[in-house]
Amino acid sequence: MKKILSILAIGVLLTSCGEKKEEKKGGFDMQRTKTEDKATSASKGVPVDMDNEGIGPFKDIEFSDIDTDLAAAGEAKYSTVCTACHMAEERMIGPALAGVYDRRNPAWVMNMIKNPTEMLKKDPIAKALLEEYNNAIMLDSGLSEDDTRAIAEYLRTL
Template sequence: MKKLLMMIAVGSLMMGCGEKKEEKKGGFEMNRTKKEVKATNASGEVPVDMDNKGVGPFTDVSFADDIDQEMAAAGKAKYDMLCTACHMPEKRMIGPALKGVYERRSPEWVMNMIINPDGMLKEDPIAKALLKEYNNAIMLNQNLSEEDTRNIAEYLRTL
């Protein structure tokens, strides 16, 4: 009987010392490696870049000297409905203040950011730098038409 118990104990010990199996954890895995964003200047601020047109359908936009009041009114209505949760004209919130945006960005860049924030955040270095500056708060795609985008762009000229 002692021999039998001894053999069982030795066999259990040998089986327990076998190859370790990797535990599978439930849920998801998150990769926290940081990617370098090169669109910041030496002071860490996002630079002014009037030559960058961004990523999207707008490649050549020129504004008339006078603001189109009808377009600006339509743009203000859309802006008030969709944008004010994150943007104020003169106050930094979840997103940047938009007063004077055309002194920092080209009209094409602004309009491409409005209509195509997903593509801009993936490919545009300034959009990536702004994302980093604003604590990775992603601008949501509002699925705007080109006309709505142009109206909002016209309204931004009035700020």
């Protein structure tokens, strides 16, 4: 009996140590996210326009040094409002937001956060992003101007 068990154990060991064959499955492969370089310029025809301030209450926004307290408040608000659709480094339902100020004017970003409905109707960049992201509409979260500014400050830290 010991000989039979020893032979079986050696057989299993040899079989498991053999070359692994990778089986390719046919069909549809869906991935939730796709890595997006944070410094990516426009893709699929989305223009990079640093002069476009968008449509909304924010105009002529210029940043100075990062306000860490404001950025911390923005991170908390971002975590509750934005993470369902946005990640910092990866494309999801919406674009990756790391390096957004390399692609967009600060006023445009803040207007998009505060006023997405009007932006998606009238702004050419917002319309192009809507098309690129399969008509996934950014919802108006009803953020105050202070909350919008805090999220904008947090985005500077990504």
